[in-house]
Amino acid sequence: MEKINxxxxxxxDWNLPLNHWDLFIVGTFNTVLLTILALFVxxxxxxxxxxxxxxxxxxxxxxxxxxxYVFRGTPLLIQLFLIYYGAGQFDIIKESVFWVILKxxxxxxxxxxxxxxxAYQTEILRGAIETMPQGENEVAVSMGMPVxxxxxxxxxxxxxxxxxxxxxxxxIFMLHGSVIASTITILDILKAGRMVNGQYYVxxxxxxxxxxxxxxxxxxxxxxxxxxxxxxxAYKQPRTT
Amino acid sequence: xxxxxxxxxxxxQGMLWSIAVAVSSLMLSVILGLIGAWGKxxxxxxxxxxxxMYTTVVRGVPDLVLMLLIFYGGQQTLNHIGQSTGLWGYIExxxxxxxxxxxxxxxxxxxxxxxxxxxxxxxxxQREAGIACGMSKVLIFKRIIFPQMLQIALPSFTNxxxxxxxxxxxxxxxxxxxxxxxxxxxxxxxxxxxxxxxFAFFAYLILTMISELIFYFLNRKNRMVSRxx
Numbered sequence: 001m002e003k004i005n006x007x008x009x010x011x012x013d014w015n016l017p018l019n020h021w022d023l024f025i026v027g028t029f030n031t032v033l034l035t036i037l038a039l040f041v042x043x044x045x046x047x048x049x050x051x052x053x054x055x056x057x058x059x060x061x062x063x064x065x066x067x068x069y070v071f072r073g074t075p076l077l078i079q080l081f082l083i084y085y086g087a088g089q090f091d092i093i094k095e096s097v098f099w100v101i102l103k104x105x106x107x108x109x110x111x112x113x114x115x116x117x118x119a120y121q122t123e124i125l126r127g128a129i130e131t132m133p134q135g136e137n138e139v140a141v142s143m144g145m146p147v148x149x150x151x152x153x154x155x156x157x158x159x160x161x162x163x164x165x166x167x168x169x170x171x172i173f174m175l176h177g178s179v180i181a182s183t184i185t186i187l188d189i190l191k192a193g194r195m196v197n198g199q200y201y202v203x204x205x206x207x208x209x210x211x212x213x214x215x216x217x218x219x220x221x222x223x224x225x226x227x228x229x230x231x232x233x234a235y236k237q238p239r240t241t
Numbered sequence: 242x243x244x245x246x247x248x249x250x251x252x253x254q255g256m257l258w259s260i261a262v263a264v265s266s267l268m269l270s271v272i273l274g275l276i277g278a279w280g281k282x283x284x285x286x287x288x289x290x291x292x293x294m295y296t297t298v299v300r301g302v303p304d305l306v307l308m309l310l311i312f313y314g315g316q317q318t319l320n321h322i323g324q325s326t327g328l329w330g331y332i333e334x335x336x337x338x339x340x341x342x343x344x345x346x347x348x349x350x351x352x353x354x355x356x357x358x359x360x361x362x363x364x365x366x367q368r369e370a371g372i373a374c375g376m377s378k379v380l381i382f383k384r385i386i387f388p389q390m391l392q393i394a395l396p397s398f399t400n401x402x403x404x405x406x407x408x409x410x411x412x413x414x415x416x417x418x419x420x421x422x423x424x425x426x427x428x429x430x431x432x433x434x435x436x437x438x439x440f441a442f443f444a445y446l447i448l449t450m451i452s453e454l455i456f457y458f459l460n461r462k463n464r465m466v467s468r469x470x
Contacts, residue, residue, distance in 0.1 A: 073449040075410035078442050081425055086435035176303040183414055190306055203313040215301035
């Protein structure tokens, strides 16, 4: 690509990241895809877990509590390393069909992030279910709704709506957490920046570009979620007309 | 297990590095948090804007990106300034300094919000009473605001600390030989990564549990004090 002169500031030359815009596009795609998939799988897993825990299920409450406590009490980086590096230690895993998945860094990151997010989302949803006004549930029971229908129509919508601020935090947390995917060779936004910096032996350009992309993503996400919060909680607002 | 016992001194050293990074960055973050809270609450519009910018930027950029930027870029910037002004020669930022300053900077932003919320929660009347008694601004802060702020901020402070411990594992990317780095390196070298990483996993878990326990008792004592028991 041709050098654009006004982008060369001496100390910082913006031509470098611009020349490798394709790396950053791929990186952004990977980061966003990993984050969204992990959040989605975490959400799907968290629904039964949170429900069992909120109901104080005799059999499952403590095992689930152990799962969420352990995954929330340790760094995501260690969890990722355990799956990516640790799985290779056992011959049983290496010879099994799972090795196709576990030797691929992308799948390892996906599994680690999903489990981590599931642990956090379980506790978020459990808190929201437990603080649900009892009357909502009782009305549904008195209408003769079976458990699953009640969960789908009453409990989940009500709990999700009230937990939305916590969910926003979790989404930002996951987006920020996904940078560690770059430590196991996945080409995410940070990896793209590191590659540019490594290739030209510079210190700023790649990292600053990565930082700006992350900030833009965070900004867009928070704006979108604020709007969603306004929409979902619109019924609580005083009427204007 | 034997392998872990064999490398106990290195692993223990790594753990001590982790704790050292965590505690030092906590101290830095408290200082930055106090300054930030002052900036956010002051009537000075420049301080206001700076503090707001600080918290927005830090909460928008992931910790690892900021860490690498400070580790590589900060060094170059310092040397650039030193070269052009002639005030200092070549400086090399060590891994420990870079880690502590970055984690301190990041959690300073969270502490800013914590302290700001706590200061706002103190009834305005107490400050006015202080003024009526003829106390100076510094004295009011020292005797009235600060002690109460600590009490109110404690739960949120606990949360920040728990997240901070986990963030220290990222420092391994810079090459500082703390718990994560050491357990990964030894594990890969002796072809038993799972053994060493699971050790690190539980070591972090125990650190978290101990901190939770300490803060639980602090919180309880705190509540008793505020109830006058």
